[in-house]
Each structure stands twice: as C-alpha cells, then as structure tokens.
Amino acid sequence: MTRYIFGQYAHPLKPEAIDFGEKCTECKRDTSFGSGLFVNRIPSQMEHESPDGEFELRDGWMCWECQQVECDQCPIGELTLEYQIVDGTILCPNCLDEQVRVGSIFEDPDNGFFHYRD
Numbered sequence: 001m002t003r004y005i006f007g008q009y010a011h012p013l014k015p016e017a018i019d020f021g022e023k024c025t026e027c028k029r030d031t032s033f034g035s036g037l038f039v040n041r042i043p044s045q046m047e048h049e050s051p052d053g054e055f056e057l058r059d060g061w062m063c064w065e066c067q068q069v070e071c072d073q074c075p076i077g078e079l080t081l082e083y084q085i086v087d088g089t090i091l092c093p094n095c096l097d098e099q100v101r102v103g104s105i106f107e108d109p110d111n112g113f114f115h116y117r118d
C-alpha cells in the first residue's frame with residue numbers, strides 16, 4: 001500500500017512556474033500592448049490542471065475576457081467584468097442597480113459594501 005503525505009498527494013512534483021510572458025494564463029492569447037487585450041489585463045499566477053491530471057503553474061497575465069464572470073441573477077447569465085459580490089451572489093451592474101432601486105439590496109454607508117436586506 002502506498003502512503004501519501006498530505007500535501008504531496010495533490011502535487012507529486014512541485015511545479016516550477018512556467019513563464020507565460022505577455023500571454024494570458026487562461027486562453028494563452030497575447031496580451032501585449034497593441035494586441036487588443038492589453039487594456040484591463042491583470043497579473044496572473046494560476047495553477048492549470050490538464051485533462052490527464054498534471055498540474056502546471058503559469059505565471060503571466062489574465063485578459064479581461066477571461067476575468068469575466070457569469071451573473072447569478074440574469075436569466076441568460078450575462079458575462080460581466082464589473083461585477084459585485086453581494087453576500088456571496090455575483091451580480092452584474094444591471095441587476096445590482098435594479099435590486100438597489102427596488103430596495104432588496106442596500107449599500108453599507110460605512111464601507112461601501114452591498115448587502116441583501118433580510
């Protein structure tokens with residue numbers, strides 16, 4: 001029987017970070033200036049798992065398209081970059097505005113965070 005030490009099991013070989021340079025660590029597209037993906041890119045270091053279970057650590061950037069998340073409340077799951085997380089729910093600006101307007105979400109004046117009214 002093989003015994004695994006906790007922590008080594010998930011990462012049999014501590015991967016060396018792979019330098020992605022100016023590329024997006026998600027979609028591998030070029031995010032350098034003039035590529036069209038330069039605006040709104042953010043530094044990114046992420047662990048990527050390939051289909052055969054190999055991990056690699058990628059060090060590069062994440063383009064704005066890969067940063068988008070799905071709104072939890074739009075029926076179509078609108079992809080948005082300007083999302084707010086309200087008590088664990090991801091909201092696009094439209095849904096947030098709408099729910100602030102009808103009064104089901106309020107903004108905490110102390111810290112600017114949004115919360116659902118109980």
Ligand SMILES: [Zn+2]
Nearest residue numbers: 024027063066
């Ligand atoms: Zn990307």
Ligand SMILES: [Zn+2]
Nearest residue numbers: 071074092095
């Ligand atoms: Zn929405």
